[in-house]
Amino acid sequence: MGPLDGIRVIELAGVGPAPFCAMLLSDMGAEVLRVDRAEAVELGLPIDPRFNLVNRGRRSVAIDLKKPRGAATVRRLVARADALLEGFRPGVTERLGLGPDECFAVNPRLVYGRVTGWGQDGPLARAAGHDINYIALAGVLGAIGPKEGAPVPPLNLVADYGGGALYLAFGVVCALLEARSSGRGQIVDAAMIDGAASLATSAYAQMAAGTWMQTRESNVVDGGAPWYRAYATADGEYVCVGAIEARFYAELLKRLGLDNEKLPDQHDRDGWPRLRARFGEVFGSKTRDEWRRILEGSEACFAPVLSLTEAAEHPHNKERGTFVEIDGVLQPGPAPRFSRTKPMIQRGPPTRGQHTAEALADWGFSTTEIAELREAGAVAWSSSSG
Numbered sequence: 001m002g003p004l005d006g007i008r009v010i011e012l013a014g015v016g017p018a019p020f021c022a023m024l025l026s027d028m029g030a031e032v033l034r035v036d037r038a039e040a041v042e043l044g045l046p047i048d049p050r051f052n053l054v055n056r057g058r059r060s061v062a063i064d065l066k067k068p069r070g071a072a073t074v075r076r077l078v079a080r081a082d083a084l085l086e087g088f089r090p091g092v093t094e095r096l097g098l099g100p101d102e103c104f105a106v107n108p109r110l111v112y113g114r115v116t117g118w119g120q121d122g123p124l125a126r127a128a129g130h131d132i133n134y135i136a137l138a139g140v141l142g143a144i145g146p147k148e149g150a151p152v153p154p155l156n157l158v159a160d161y162g163g164g165a166l167y168l169a170f171g172v173v174c175a176l177l178e179a180r181s182s183g184r185g186q187i188v189d190a191a192m193i194d195g196a197a198s199l200a201t202s203a204y205a206q207m208a209a210g211t212w213m214q215t216r217e218s219n220v221v222d223g224g225a226p227w228y229r230a231y232a233t234a235d236g237e238y239v240c241v242g243a244i245e246a247r248f249y250a251e252l253l254k255r256l257g258l259d260n261e262k263l264p265d266q267h268d269r270d271g272w273p274r275l276r277a278r279f280g281e282v283f284g285s286k287t288r289d290e291w292r293r294i295l296e297g298s299e300a301c302f303a304p305v306l307s308l309t310e311a312a313e314h315p316h317n318k319e320r321g322t323f324v325e326i327d328g329v330l331q332p333g334p335a336p337r338f339s340r341t342k343p344m345i346q347r348g349p350p351t352r353g354q355h356t357a358e359a360l361a362d363w364g365f366s367t368t369e370i371a372e373l374r375e376a377g378a379v380a381w382s383s384s385s386g
Contacts, residue, residue, distance in 0.1 A: 002029025002334075003341040007176065010035060010077055010084045011058065012065075012098070016131075016156075017115045017164030017192065018087030019054045024169045025083075026057030027334035027343045033081075033359055035074060036352040038064035038380040053331045055349035061360060062353025062380040069378035071097040077363055078103045082179075083111040083172050090120050100187050110185040111175040115168045117159070119191030131156035131192070134163070138196040143203060147217035147224075163195020218269075220244065226275035227252060227266065230305055231283035238305035239283060239291050252300040256282050356381035 007030040011022040026032045034055065064070040075098065078084055084103060086093050093099045100112045117134045118124040132153045135141045145152035171188035179185055206212035218224040227249055230240040243252040249266050253259040263278065264271020283291065288304050295302035306314060312323040312330055324333040327348040334343035356379050360370050373379040
């Protein structure tokens with residue numbers, strides 16, 4: 001069993017970072033119960049539930065939170081939980097009768113994890129937004145992309161999943177550890193803008209030291225350095241190099257056949273345009289696979305740029321089992337790994353309300369109580385759940 005075996009978590013269904021955090025905790029062995037809405041409501045981009053992989057690993061109960069008996073049902077679940085996760089705008093759970101005060105009243109040891117874009121307070125706290133907005137205000141988006149043209153969003157990895165889900169998971173586990181000694185729960189306020197800024201600590205450090213250029217594509221890790229960027233190959237594919245250290249750079253020059261050529265010094269920024277052009281010519285002379293044979297596994301810090309489909313087929317990923325197949329769906333496996341308590345994907349993504357009856361029974365509700373809740377419209381379940 002995973003390292004979080006025995007931990008019980010209530011997830012109030014939403015989109016983005018909170019579900020991803022719930023997935024991470026489930027992968028680590030926690031029992032996560034997803035509280036879906038009783039009615040069908042589109043959350044985020046439409047997708048077939050069996051492919052909604054961030055919902056994997058937990059059971060789903062459908063509860064109408066706007067009905068008093070629905071909210072009371074969740075509070076009863078909270079009384080037996082170690083943590084709760086919610087990703088609504090500030091004030092929403094309070095209006096539903098599921099805010100921190102109501103939850104602490106039934107469970108003083110509860111860790112109340114909440115994730116928002118802007119945080120629980122501040123001028124923008126209740127404003128709408130998405131990943132791109134949060135990283136823009138954190139100074140991150142403006143640092144990513146080509147020198148000429150608009151910044152390029154790095155998918156929605158930095159705020160949603162890095163600054164949001166991962167920081168929420170980290171905060172929840174920290175609070176769970178603290179609760180063991182204090183006997184008291186607390187609120188974890190994970191703001192995606194805070195997390196995104198935190199992830200950029202190294203860039204802010206370089207800025208403080210005067211070594212970070214404000215112009216995009218002018219620094220070591222933003223594609224400005226010729227030896228830390230991607231290059232097109234003869235077949236229209238791409239490869240990338242990250243030869244920062246002197247010995248790695250020397251190895252790169254040797255394998256590119258440039259070790260005896262008079263070139264600008266590695267750290268001569270004025271010479272970077274010439275060096276980039278020369279590297280581009282060389283990389284463009286061979287296919288991606290040819291460069292793999294020359295560079296892969298060497299000290300030159302090289303990798304082919306793979307598509308999502310290709311990544312699962314790479315020999316390194318296959319040997320490590322980086323990707324797994326659950327119910328016929330290929331997906332990344334749990335990370336990180338442990339020597340003793342092995343994480344695992346507990347089940348595929350549920351349909352809304354798939355486990356309402358069985359999960360409520362497991363959490364202490366009698367058959368009669370469950371039937372009464374269903375009759376009152378406080379809970380629901382899918383036809384496939386029986």
